Amino acid sequence: MPATVAVLGGGYGGMTVAKALDDVADVVLVEPRDAFVHNVAALRGVVDREWTDRLFYRYDRLLERGRVVHDRAVRVSGTEIALGSGQTIEADYVVLATGSSYPFPAKIDVLDSAAAKDRLHATRDSLERADRVLLLGAGPVGLEFAGEIRAAWPEKAVTIVDPAGDVLPAFPVEFRSELRRQLEVLRIELVMGTSLRDQPPSEPGEHKTFTATTGTGAEITADIWFRCFGVEPATGYLAGDLAAARTAGGHVEVTGDLRLPGQERVFAIGDITALPEAKMAKSAGDHANVVAANIRTLINGGGEALTTYEPAPPMIALPLGPKGGVSYTADTGVLGPDVTSEIKGADLRAGYYAEMLG
Template identity: 65%
Template sequence: MTAKIAVVGGGYGGTAVAKALDEEADVVLIEPRDAFVHNVAALRALVDPSWTDEIFFPYDGLLKRGIVVRDRAARADESGVTLGSGERIEADYLVLATGSGYPFPAKVDVDDSAAAKAALRATRDALTGAERVLLLGAGPTGLELAGEIKAMWPGKAVTIVDPAEDVVTGDYPDEFRAELRAQLDAMGVELLLGTSLREAPPTTPGRAETFTAVTRSGRKVTADIWFRCYGVVPNSGYLAGGLAGSRRPDGQVEVGPDLCLPGRPRVFAIGDLAALPEAKRAGAAGRHAEVVAQNIRALIAGGDPVATYAPSPPGIALPLGPSGGASYWADDGVLGAEKTSEIKGAHLMTGRFRDLFGLS
């Protein structure tokens, strides 16, 4: 009999592992959205109307043999998944790939692609009419959003507030941060670091409404719109039975080098869900998927999992609009705007997903 594999979550990791095993097993991909969302390009889709439709990829062309079940996992245990509808999907192998939540617009927060596009358009309209923009968070998302806004509307005033003493905390060299600060300064982005707001803005994020906020250092900031650019939350609340014991207080799931949950050789976790000491990136989720696909193939053949995953060293490509930004990789060092644009900024890696979903 053909092995049955339930993949929970149709993001970067889930789609990759489902595609990899589609011809060798009965794959069921469980995903509440009607289309894959290429979150890497979501901020470009916010500011540039020509990109809004380009980040959504229908699941119809992903699998040839397997099926995509549009529903949410209400409960997952070692033997399968109970859906929000009440339907039960039993499986020989389980891949947990439900990723994480993050404030809009870096990640869309609705399951229907038409509604998500409408939300992006409405927020773009609000942003278009705003003269002053406040961003809370000087991590990769805050800087990237600032770069997209200034590239599209150079005349807008953009202020970033963060309690950290520098941009993009993490194990990156000072030269990388200095390059980002220099480009942001040239764009006219104001950085208020080492402080935070005394109170949250009185308006809804992404909605045009003028207000004045005060930082703890006493600086008044008047803005017409603001966005929250921090707050990753792993989506793991559906884990039940023995699987719940692998869930850490921060919501991530413990995994071994083979990406199995401890003591659960037929249950794997990948992507943002996996508690691995590395940055949560789409590329990492894809590499997790390769390891899991190899190990499930080995188990189906009657062997033991042999593929292991070593967390990647610190690395990042951070665009500031289509032609700006900086990158850092251990082998290459710090790369400036031109190279960053070639790597990510201009195309935002959309081509590979057109191939994956059969749209090329």
């Protein structure tokens, strides 16, 4: 009998590892959503109606042999998985790939893709009617969202508020200067080093005019606001002997070969890992390839040494609309709008993932 591999979560990491092992194992991919969400493009999917459809890809053609179970893992102990439906799966190998949540619209909090599209369309309608947009958080999400809004509606005022002293302080000064230059050209207002005294009186994404006061006493009037901070790893299901691998922040400790410490057959990949690197779809895919190679080795008798993963150095491709943005890697240094548009801005890597999902 072929080995059973249970992959929990069908995001960037989970679908990659499931597909890579489909020829050698009985793969069971557990994913509550009816379609893969390409959330790297989510912010374009808010401002551009055509892109809304390009965020969702059904799982039907991902696996040839394996199956996708639309359910949620609620308790995982060793290689035993309890699902929300009450069913259990006992697997030979488990890959934890449940990713993270982030306030809408950067990540989509609706499981049904038709309902998710309705929510995106409704948010676009509210945004369309707003003259002044307030974004809380000047991390990659807040900055990218600001760029998308200005590219779609050049007449709207966009203000970003963040308590940090500077934008993306983890990156070199040349990167930040180029970023600030482009934000100025786009007339995106940055209010740094402070936060709002009180949360706005409306819900995020709701069209309702309000005036908020910052900690430094400045008043900002806006017609709509969005929360652009607050990522949370999804690991609440870890139980029994796996619970010890969960850190205080909710991430999962992993060894060099991406297993949980002390576990022979339980691996973790993607945003849930406590690896010292930025949480990225690209890294989730790299983790998936390492884990797929390691499970293949173990299935084949474990004769070879397992592959180890080296955390990625800091890198970023930050689009500011389809044609703007700035990127950085240690090898290339700072790259401007044209290259950023080529790397990410124009296609947002939708073609790559659409092909993987058949």
